[in-house]
Amino acid sequence: MSNVPKITITYQGITVPQATAIRTGVLTDYNVAFGGNLNVTSSATPQAHIADNLTQNITDANAAVAAVIAGVDPATSEGRMQDAIGRIYFLTRKGATASVVLATVTGQPGAILPAGALARDVNGLYWAASGSVTFPIGGVATVEFACTTPGPVQLGIGELDRIAQASPGWDAVNNTGAAVTGTNVESRAEFEARRFASVAKNAHGSAAAIRGSVWDVPGVIDVYAYDNFLGVPVQVGPTNYEIPAHCVYIAAVGGADESVAKAIFLKKDGGCNLTGNTTVIVQDTENDVGFPYPEYSISWERPASLPILFKVTLRNSSSLPFNITDLVKQSVVDTFNGLNGFQRARIGGEVYSSSYYGPIAQIANSVQVLTVRVGTTLADQDSVLVGIDQAPTVSTDDIEVVLV
DSSP, X not given: OOOSOOOEEETTEXXXXXXXXXXXXXXXXXXHHTTTXXXXXXSSSHHHHHHHHHHHHHHHHHHHHHHHHHHTSTTTOXXXXXXXXXXXXXXXXXXXXXXXXXXXXXXXXXXXXXXXXXXXXXXXXEXXXXXXXXXXXXXXXXXXXXXXXXXXXXXXXXXXXXXXXXXXXXXXXXXXXXXXXXXXXXXXXHHHHHHHHHGGGGSOSSXXXXXXXXXXXXXXOEEEEXXXXXXXXXXXXXXXXXXXXXXXXXXXXXXXXXXXXXXXXXXXXTTOEEEOSEEEEEEOOSSSOOSSOOEEEEEEBOOEEEEOEEEXXXXXXXXSOTTHHHHHHHHHHHHHTTTTSSOOOOTTOEEEGGGGHHHHHTTOTTOOEEEEEEESSSSOXXXXXXXXXXXXXXXXXXXXXXXX
């Protein structure tokens, strides 16, 4: 029997032996095989070199077994193993999603700005209207635009200011808030969060079921759901957003208006009221009712941008990278948008300054983070509560870096 310790798998999980214990076992086996006269203490002998190589091979094999076992747990799986778990739930990993921004459009009353209408930002990138809008009396409306270039494209206040594709009656466009930054290919953490939310998607009528359905809409970056089952209106969150009695409230960032509306319609209960600043007419083609199909008004919220301000104070040092200010700003933006494994800032959530110490400190060994503060008018708080009708945003212009 070999003296090399083995992997043990129990109901509590897997236990993998240490490399030092494996090497000791290998050398013991060699010594027994050669009559007990081998030198097993020196690291310069031929048997020591052979033992080192075999130990590395066994350690690598054990690590592979442990990785396979970890891969069947949704909480720890990644890569192709996570994709396989996703397919059990009829989910596939999302590709890169586009940045989106709420913009003010100006035009002639009664004119229609169609979905897909193109605007251009100061960097030459194109943004397409997610839905259509009819200019009201006064000629000013709000429309969500999505960047035609997928991924984490940043857009500051006032940078979407040019009409790229003329539309009758459309005169001007401008964004009063920063864009909600898009994402690269869905990360491990994001995919797991969506898988967890999708468990409720197989249900019907609950806010969680609707939320899971909307999450699956291509281009959707964030979703919030609230079910007011009371017979009176309720006010929710720091903005005291009022949700009418017996009403489901959905807020969504990203995704085409028609697709979001259809996802809500397919999961809402009959007779359930909906509320929000965006309304789309949906035809019921799913319930074998025949032509002409019944039409329903589906409402939900396109949340307003909430710029979050940051103030990062570092200990000054001659060993800091020469571009430390830019590196800190990028670290904050990446953490805020969930691009480095952290959960992104969310609708109705809370932005904690403490979440940013670690990522900033990892920039370089010489970085010593003294304080990180956040806020909406001044960066002087430990955290910021986000309303259920607000989408938190950040740009490098919102981040101050101080060296002391």
